[in-house]
Amino acid sequence: MRSFSFTKMHGLGNSYIYVDLFREALPEEELPAIARSVADVHTGIGSDGLILICPSEKAPLKMRIFNSDGSEGKNCGNGLRCVAKYAYEHGIVRDRAFLIETLSGLVEARVAVADGEVTSVTVDMGEPRLERSAIPMVGPKAERVVAEPFAIAGGEYEMTAVSMGNPHVIFYVDDIQKAPVTTLGPLVEKDPRFPEGVNVEFVEVVNERELHFRVWERGSGVTQACGTGACAAVVASVLNGKTVRGEETVVHLAGGDLTIVWGHDGRVRMTGPAETVCTGVYYYRGGQNG
Numbered sequence: 228m229r230s231f232s233f234t235k236m237h238g239l240g241n242s243y244i245y246v247d248l249f250r251e252a253l254p255e256e257e258l259p260a261i262a263r264s265v266a267d268v269h270t271g272i273g274s275d276g277l278i279l280i281c282p283s284e285k286a287p288l289k290m291r292i293f294n295s296d297g298s299e300g301k302n303c304g305n306g307l308r309c310v311a312k313y314a315y316e317h318g319i320v321r322d323r324a325f326l327i328e329t330l331s332g333l334v335e336a337r338v339a340v341a342d343g344e345v346t347s348v349t350v351d352m353g354e355p356r357l358e359r360s361a362i363p364m365v366g367p368k369a370e371r372v373v374a375e376p377f378a379i380a381g382g383e384y385e386m387t388a389v390s391m392g393n394p395h396v397i398f399y400v401d402d403i404q405k406a407p408v409t410t411l412g413p414l415v416e417k418d419p420r421f422p423e424g425v426n427v428e429f430v431e432v433v434n435e436r437e438l439h440f441r442v443w444e445r446g447s448g449v450t451q452a453c454g455t456g457a458c459a460a461v462v463a464s465v466l467n468g469k470t471v472r473g474e475e476t477v478v479h480l481a482g483g484d485l486t487i488v489w490g491h492d493g494r495v496r497m498t499g500p501a502e503t504v505c506t507g508v509y510y511y512r513g514g515q516n517g
């Protein structure tokens with residue numbers, strides 16, 4: 228029987244099992260199976276996936292994220308806030324502002340601390356990518372996708388696509404409580420127009436500073452929150468003339484609120500909480516189908 232130490236953390240209810248690879252070692256080929264295993268609420272710990280806190284040659288640390296289906300994501304906003312909290316509270320970093328490497332580039336995290344505990348984190352998520360080739364989405368490579376007609380499952384919708392290092396598509400709805408998250412979400416997630424799949428977000432505009440938000444995540448399904456998705460929703464809302472560039476927008480997710488601004492410098496900054504749930508030792512049988 229194999230085992231490793233873990234910390235369960237969440238950002239607005241979007242929880243992951245965090246493994247500190249400065250102290251542990253996991254076999255690379257088993258990572259998708261380990262992600263599926265720990266995420267299982269019945270036979271594992273229960274989470275939206277697995278996040279690894281790794282050494283890096285480009286920054287004090289690196290984050291890797293695996294969804295609950297075992298697929299590896301390229302970025303995770305809620306995960307970055309929790310990784311920043313963990314890194315500061317465990318002495319991986321000493322400064323309150325530091326870089327974190329992700330598969331989609333370097334981001335800067337800044338922690339707010341009270342009595343030695345990180346109470347909230349601001350992450351500079353960098354610039355959104357808007358061209359079809361960067362989402363990625365089929366069609367003319369340099370074209371942006373804003374309020375584009377999107378026919379699927381016998382319905383006609385209007386969608387906007389944004390990458391925050393991972394792919395997102397945003398649909399606007401009149402009532403967030405009636406958004407077709409579990410019906411349309413899985414269909415769009417796997418639609419061939421998105422060669423790498425896509426995270427699917429539904430947004431109700433409250434006013435030019437406030438959005439309601441629900442999400443069907445690529446590789447995890449419905450989650451309580453999606454940090455990169457909330458950032459993508461703010462970018463899409465500016466592009467659609469619904470919110471104001473350079474002004475803070477409050478995004479109400481199922482698990483709570485994020486404050487996000489798409490600055491005039493082109494960079495998206497996200498501020499929100501990060502919580503530690505528990506620590507423990509996880510036992511598993513190993514092998515790639517674990």
Ligand SMILES: N[C@H](CCC[C@H](N)C(=O)O)C(=O)O
Nearest residue numbers: 300303304305393453454455
């Ligand atoms: N499902 C996402 C990764 C997790 C993103 C989300 N949990 C966040 O907080 O940004 C993807 O495959 O791109």
